Amino acid sequence: xxxxxxxxxxxxxxxxxxxxxxxxxxxxxxxxxxxxxxxxxxxxxxxxxxxxxxxxxxxxxxxxxxxxxxxxxxxxxxxxxxxxxxxxxxxxxxxxxxxxxxxxxxxxxxxxxxxxxxxxxxxxxxxxxxxxxxxxxxxxxxxxxxxxxxxxxxxxxxxxxxxxxxxxxxxxxxxxxxxxxxxxxxxxxxxxxxxxxxxxxxxxxxxxxxxxxxxxxxxxxxxxxxxxxxxxxxxxxxxxxxxxxxxxxxxxxxxxxxxxxxxxxxxxxxxxxxxxxxxxxxxxxxxxxxxxxxxxxxxxxxxxxxxxxxxxxxxxxxxxxxxxxxxxxxxxxxxxxxxxxxxxxxxxxxxxxxxxxxxxxxxxxxxxxxxxxxxxxxxxxxxxxxxxxxxxxxxxxxxxxxxxxxxxxxxxxxxxxxxxxxxxxxxxxxxxxxxxxxxxxxxxxxxxxxxxxxxxxxxxxxxxxxxxxxxxxxxxxxxxxxxxxxxxxxxxxxxxxxxxxxxxxxxxxxxxxxxxxxxxxxxxxxxxxxxxxxxxxxxxxxxxxxx
Ligand code: TEU
Numbered sequence: 001x002x003x004x005x006x007x008x009x010x011x012x013x014x015x016x017x018x019x020x021x022x023x024x025x026x027x028x029x030x031x032x033x034x035x036x037x038x039x040x041x042x043x044x045x046x047x048x049x050x051x052x053x054x055x056x057x058x059x060x061x062x063x064x065x066x067x068x069x070x071x072x073x074x075x076x077x078x079x080x081x082x083x084x085x086x087x088x089x090x091x092x093x094x095x096x097x098x099x100x101x102x103x104x105x106x107x108x109x110x111x112x113x114x115x116x117x118x119x120x121x122x123x124x125x126x127x128x129x130x131x132x133x134x135x136x137x138x139x140x141x142x143x144x145x146x147x148x149x150x151x152x153x154x155x156x157x158x159x160x161x162x163x164x165x166x167x168x169x170x171x172x173x174x175x176x177x178x179x180x181x182x183x184x185x186x187x188x189x190x191x192x193x194x195x196x197x198x199x200x201x202x203x204x205x206x207x208x209x210x211x212x213x214x215x216x217x218x219x220x221x222x223x224x225x226x227x228x229x230x231x232x233x234x235x236x237x238x239x240x241x242x243x244x245x246x247x248x249x250x251x252x253x254x255x256x257x258x259x260x261x262x263x264x265x266x267x268x269x270x271x272x273x274x275x276x277x278x279x280x281x282x283x284x285x286x287x288x289x290x291x292x293x294x295x296x297x298x299x300x301x302x303x304x305x306x307x308x309x310x311x312x313x314x315x316x317x318x319x320x321x322x323x324x325x326x327x328x329x330x331x332x333x334x335x336x337x338x339x340x341x342x343x344x345x346x347x348x349x350x351x352x353x354x355x356x357x358x359x360x361x362x363x364x365x366x367x368x369x370x371x372x373x374x375x376x377x378x379x380x381x382x383x384x385x386x387x388x389x390x391x392x393x394x395x396x397x398x399x400x401x402x403x404x405x406x407x408x409x410x411x412x413x414x415x416x417x418x419x420x421x422x423x424x425x426x427x428x429x430x431x432x433x434x435x436x437x438x439x440x441x442x443x444x445x446x447x448x449x450x451x452x453x454x455x456x457x458x459x460x461x462x463x464x465x466x467x468x469x470x471x472x473x474x475x476x477x478x479x480x481x482x483x484x485x486x487x488x489x490x491x492x493x494x495x496x497x498x499x500x501x502x503x504x505x506x507x508x509x510x511x512x513x514x515x516x517x518x519x520x521x522x523x524x525x526x527x528x529x530x531x532x533x534x535x536x537x538x539x540x541x542x543x544x545x546x547x
Contacts, residue, residue, distance in 0.1 A: 009480025045470030478502025
């Protein structure tokens, strides 16, 4: 499938391998499980799969702690199997994107093990951020930086002779030591890793924590209490040196005759800084988290959409539309809450949630995102309208975010629960009947109506909605990449989003609390809910063929 710039309008499906499908029967998803479900993914109608890290890993952070970037974890399969999966998917017209984790390695990675053994001042330690502690006996961390998962970003080591030793930096868990990107070997190694996967057929990479990597070598304390002053460099986010790194990555990607895409995970509040990463010689595209974080509110969404397009246009990069991923409260739950925007406080347990409302809005949001210009990302289970699982017993939760915050943050395992495929009870076909272990995270007992099999063929199911929408999207030249235009009605309707894609396609989303008339001279191509009396009810979206 040769299609230059395929990523510009692609629908990309995120596979969280550990929770997708378990063919081996050990309660953990695997590559054989994915291979077995390729027909499902082809039928769903996605253009590419993004696999969360499948490399060998102690799984201290679900695989984002990589011990060897060139090996598949034996829990998931083998490298030969990954290559087979990539080519089988391509036979079905589906491209593969692998997840590259450049900010840190696993503490089990050979480099870190060597650094621990080699001791202070060694060239092995120069690949990381080892520093003596502050305080009389070095008992205080080198600076006040915080880990994203709670607590200090520094952990003290014990030197080979048994004495308390230097500290090392980890922006995430202590099992994820940060690399020193000033070190030339680090750059070389990552360019080699890119080639390794591009040579094996990967059509792109998703770059983890792409705005981190580079640190201020002076390692100054950071003022967490005042908003970061605009224009001033941050000690560890969005540093200018990153652009040079991504320029060399782009050169690697562009050296292939078949197009290879660089997709950044960039959590950056400043849209202009964000756009700099999308200049023609840097990343091809990056996740748009402002859309995901936007509350279910017409005015707010209109602003996010308009700003997103305005930010991408000058660099001629396609926008992306993301509603969910493996780090975020699931859509049906999020949209069923008073505060429907994503923020970290929203992740507390016990917030009153109306799942019926949340699911209705998630359906409307699906049609909205699939109609917007650019590429769109789906996270496994989103097409089944799975809710967040909020009652995982504490001793089953694995996410370090939960454990390192002492449970004040519920963590992210609630959106990582194994997929229910069929059947009436756990494991719902996630594992074979002959399985020797239960799924690695417990599945709710009331998920029988949400299984893929239960939704298959049901005209009202979320699965059917996604299948239909992706089919229309594929066949409709005005969808995907290209221009859009807001539609104004005779009477202003601030709580209705209406826009045109091309001369004969329109999308209308009603975010008000009352039904609104449908535009004249239009036929309904697809609706996310019933349209009684030809009007559009609240929290409903339609796709229209206009004349
Ligand atoms: O996430 C990057 C990141 O900044 C997260 O901490 C994010 O802010 C948080 O999860 C939102 O809830 C990436 C991966 O997506 C995440 O799963 C990893 O834990 C993290 O990098 C470290 O590799």
